[in-house]
Amino acid sequence: MRYFAVTHAASFQRFYRGFLRLLFLLEPLWRVMGQRRTQRLLLAVEKPSKSLLFDCRMCGACILGQTGMSCPMNCPKNIRNGPCGGVRANGHCEVRPDMRCVWVEAWRGSRNLRETNAILTLQPAYDQRLKGRSSWFADLERRRQERAAP
Ligand code: SF4
Structure with missing residues (x-):
């Protein structure tokens, strides 16, 4: 399924943008529910759907x-600025030869996105404390902070 998502990266990105807009529109509901319940609800939907579509590992900082x-996070080395240099000539992973390198796939998918250079963005070191958290909730929080900023 994850190869399908890469092939149709642009459609998934469009869908997520629409979905985020819906999340923001529902802000009054999230306010009534409170942070903890909102987070729990988003997590309950995000975890199964993203694990089915992307083999998501719930890193809490989706890129x-x-x-x-x-x-x-499907890279056996968990590299967030890849590839590592050990990619096989056939585009497979050096650790798991049966698997396509997630970064070879990332490059393929990024060619389908509108911002083709987004993949060149240097990612910060991964904060392990985010593991298991909802990235959707993090996006919601980010948006709140942007709105509150003068
Ligand atoms: S939330 Fe993290 S683990 Fe899940 S799909 Fe996004 S980058 Fe991968």
């Missing part, structure tokens, strides 16, 4: 929009 819908 699918920059990696052409190829989840970097």
Whole structure:
């Protein structure tokens, strides 16, 4: 399924943008529900749907929009600025020869996105404390902070 998501990266990105707009529109509901319940609800939907579509590992800091819908956390080395240099000539992973390198796939998917250079963005070191958290909730929070900023 994850290869399908990469092939159709642009459609998934469009869908997510629309979905985010809906999340923002529902802000009054989130306010009534409170942070904890909102987070729990988003997590309950995000986890199964993204694990089905992207083999998501719930890192809590999603960068699918920059990696052409190829989840970097599926890299056996968990590299978020890839590839590592050990990619085989056939585009497979050096650690798991049966698997296509997630970064080869990321490059393929990124060619389908509108911002083709987004994949070149240098990612910060991964913060392990985010593991298991909802990226959707993080996007919601980010948007709130942007709105509150003068
Ligand atoms: S980058 Fe993180 S949140 Fe996004 S699909 Fe991969 S593990 Fe899940």
